[in-house]
Amino acid sequence: MQLKKATTFDEQIQILKQRGLIIDDEATCKSFLSSINYYRFTAYLLPFKKSDNTYVNEVYFEDVYKMYDFDRRMRTLLFGIVEEIELLLRTRLAYYHAHKYGPVGYLEITNFNSKHNHERFQKLIEDAISNNKSTLVVKHHNSRYDGKFPLWVIIEFFSMGMLSYFYSDFPLVDKKHIARDLYNTSYKNVDSWLRCITDLRNKCAHYSRLYYWKFPAQPVIPKSFDFVPSGRLFDQILMLKFLYIDKSKWNKSIVIEIQALIEEYFEHIKLSHIGFPDNWKDLLVSPY
Template sequence: MAYNRPWKSFAEQLELLKSRGMLVTDEVAALRYLERIGYYRLTAYWYSFRVFKLEQDPATKVLRTARTDQFEADTQFVDAVELYLFDKKLRLLVMDALERIEIALRVDIAYLLGQRNTFAHLDAKQLHPSFAGKVNKRTGMTTFEAWRDKYTGLLQRSKEDFVKHYRAQHGPDLPLWVAVEVWDFGAVSQLLAMMKVADQQHIAAKYGVSDWKVFQSWVRSLSYLRNLTAHHSRLWNRNVTDQPGLPNQGAVAWCDDFIGKADLIAKPFVLLAIARHMVKVVCPRTEWHMRMQHHLQKFPPQHSRRKLSIADMGAPAGWESWWIGEIQAGK
């Protein structure tokens, strides 16, 4: 279908919202937000305030929930803006934690594999043959070959002086403990997933997780979270497509609140909990989790008849009871 919606001025955008039932108490401020943030980005934050209705699919006769263009009673423009600002600070807090986790995982991998082979990241024999050797039917490449291409691209795009120095002094290949400095979170996650089981177990144990497959899924999900935050995407109530696994009941105490609850695992709060778990291992004296708790507890109230809360993020009831607790980590 051809796109046929016309361009609209900021004033026309605001009038459209008002015609759909949104209350605008300060038009000057609302216009400034539209000019600075953009109508389309804000759409993600007033979407939850839309009126939804049941309708019957004409083909299947099945009832489905459909979104209308109208807003719930008493919805104000500021409701969406406050939600946007809450989400912005949420992303900044998440990035702070993910930076620490990513750097720590780089060291974990480099320290473990580097003692066996200076260039372990370039030698598939140092990895699990089944994991690293799995062939992508579409590309014909093994998982390791695809990862090596990714690494090569990251290396070529790097503007870091240390890359030029090492290549000038020692040749084209960087030792593992230097190479990790050009990796992104995706490269970290992908190499971890190719490592031998004993090596994955060793790193997982450091973070108090006995199931290496669960830990691998945690790191993969945090890589997904990193991509969301880096691209300034809506986070607070997002449907998580790369969901983490969870350990058995009782293995990691806080995880018990999520086990068997698909609706909670599909939302981002569990990823915040994983970040909390790992950053407390990396930085035992951190106050990051306290800053995050304070932010979550300041979830903005709404004027709209439809009330939102951190429960829409997938926060389980009583989460505060374990959020500031200690993490049982390995050595």
């Protein structure tokens, strides 16, 4: 099958109008399309798309633009939360493992569980060092310590995926200790949450769409919660609640920011598109 030809911004507007999108201000629409890419924009029209590639009645460009803007601001908010959680995990995992197994105990296969692929793990570490070889930290440890890096140094080069992998391969007794000490929960829950936060972080970092997105991995929800995951964004926000240890800041700042964002865009978005149930605020508030 032959690929489609590139279209001009004006042609893109005409295609959207022919498919049923109502565009009252073509100049504003053209300016928007010239900034964010037609392909990215049309993904926000998926909830309104019919089988013949046209859109349902009464879909306005302004509303879809607002959905996009809501998504952008929500993504920025969540990325900041993920960053805090990631930095906490770097600190606590390095602290625990280094104190129990020594500064370079992470290089010993015996300090992990039986599922650990040590060859792969060492390759990831080597890649992390190589990718940061021009930094003063790496130069310093290469010249002064013969290329040996204590865990609390090398972990700063771990991606969120590597942090998740690192925890997942802890001996069971250590996984249980971390899960209980940090989150008062089971290691299976933490395994699930770290898998999900890795996906969410990558989507936020690459400016990917969260609105009307079906996430491939669903976080385990503790049995005490009367909530069934839908695969949409709310599941991931609930997962962030479980991983965020400052309950006061979560309730008094983050939940308030999420609520303000929902209220500002309420006329242009649908809560069902992002998996928010009617009692979403009650579910997000953390007990102290």
